[in-house]
Amino acid sequence: MTGKYLEDFAAGQIYRSGRLRVDEERIKTFAAEFDPQPFHLDGDAARGSIFGGLAASGWHTAAMTMRLLVQSEFKPAGGIIGAGFDEFRWPLPVRPDDELYLDIEVLEVRPSKSRPNQGLIKVRTTTRNQKGEAVQVSVGNLVVPRRPA
Amino acid sequence: MTGKYLEDFAAGQIYRSGRLRVDEERIKTFAAEFDPQPFHLDGDAARGSIFGGLAASGWHTAAMTMRLLVQSEFKPAGGIIGAGFDEFRWPLPVRPDDELYLDIEVLEVRPSKSRPNQGLIKVRTTTRNQKGEAVQVSVGNLVVPRRPA
Numbered sequence: 001m002t003g004k005y006l007e008d009f010a011a012g013q014i015y016r017s018g019r020l021r022v023d024e025e026r027i028k029t030f031a032a033e034f035d036p037q038p039f040h041l042d043g044d045a046a047r048g049s050i051f052g053g054l055a056a057s058g059w060h061t062a063a064m065t066m067r068l069l070v071q072s073e074f075k076p077a078g079g080i081i082g083a084g085f086d087e088f089r090w091p092l093p094v095r096p097d098d099e100l101y102l103d104i105e106v107l108e109v110r111p112s113k114s115r116p117n118q119g120l121i122k123v124r125t126t127t128r129n130q131k132g133e134a135v136q137v138s139v140g141n142l143v144v145p146r147r148p149a
Numbered sequence: 150m151t152g153k154y155l156e157d158f159a160a161g162q163i164y165r166s167g168r169l170r171v172d173e174e175r176i177k178t179f180a181a182e183f184d185p186q187p188f189h190l191d192g193d194a195a196r197g198s199i200f201g202g203l204a205a206s207g208w209h210t211a212a213m214t215m216r217l218l219v220q221s222e223f224k225p226a227g228g229i230i231g232a233g234f235d236e237f238r239w240p241l242p243v244r245p246d247d248e249l250y251l252d253i254e255v256l257e258v259r260p261s262k263s264r265p266n267q268g269l270i271k272v273r274t275t276t277r278n279q280k281g282e283a284v285q286v287s288v289g290n291l292v293v294p295r296r297p298a
Contacts, residue, residue: 038228064183079187084236
């Protein structure tokens with residue numbers, strides 16, 4: 001697998017992704033398997049809920065975000081391997097036919113003290129809909145290898 | 150939808166879930182749709198990776214955790230609605246045929262200052278495998294309605 005090493009990343013870098021259209025049927029089948037709550041399964045039930053209409057499971061949004069991230073130009077060598085998150089939230093619901101894309105910003109780059117061949121980068125990933133509204137915001141720490149000597 | 154109101158929750162309460170067996174084929178098909186990286190798609194490719202063998206996408210683990218949570222005895226009235234996380238990490242990989250279950254602990258219960266009909270509860274959800282090892286730890290804040298007067 002080719003890709004970027006720790007030395008190729010720097011705070012302030014911005015990467016963008018392609019777009020992904022949210023399919024209403026997939027909202028419902030994802031929810032049926034993983035998050036079977038009425039506001040993710042059925043438009044009528046959702047209208048009377050806190051969401052006011054059918055909304056994707058947050059975990060479906062997270063999974064679609066990962067798809068966009070893997071296919072974006074943000075390509076750490078060794079893959080996208082998350083060590084954990086400092087922040088993770090869903091400010092707005094995702095609706096059928098939304099078109100999602102990502103803003104990916106490198107916040108910090110740190111060599112590891114204990115492992116000389118790798119480091120961590122801190123990345124803010126903002127998932128936006130076609131109106132530019134943030135529907136998911138995460139700040140995560142990713143493991144990235146250093147460039148071989 | 151019936152369930153527990155804010156007044157029914159208290160710090161220190163513990164809920165458990167059922168179990169869910171991790172299917173190897175589902176690891177691969179989930180990854181093909183949402184996280185197409187070699188260590189989630191193919192056992193041979195995974196052996197040479199940081200995971201040392203096929204591992205579920207973290208988002209698949211998160212989605213399976215949600216399934217267990219929705220089906221557990223932890224049942225807030227109005228559903229499980231996450232406002233965001235204070236902590237979210239995957240300490241160990243999830244493997245084919247692992248059996249996952251949850252420890253769900255209520256850490257804090259707070260009425261909302263601005264919305265008199267609801268509140269927030271802070272919940273630590275630990276996803277464990279059949280050896281009892283933590284494979285996902287999250288501390289999330291959930292919106293819960295107050296009991297109607």
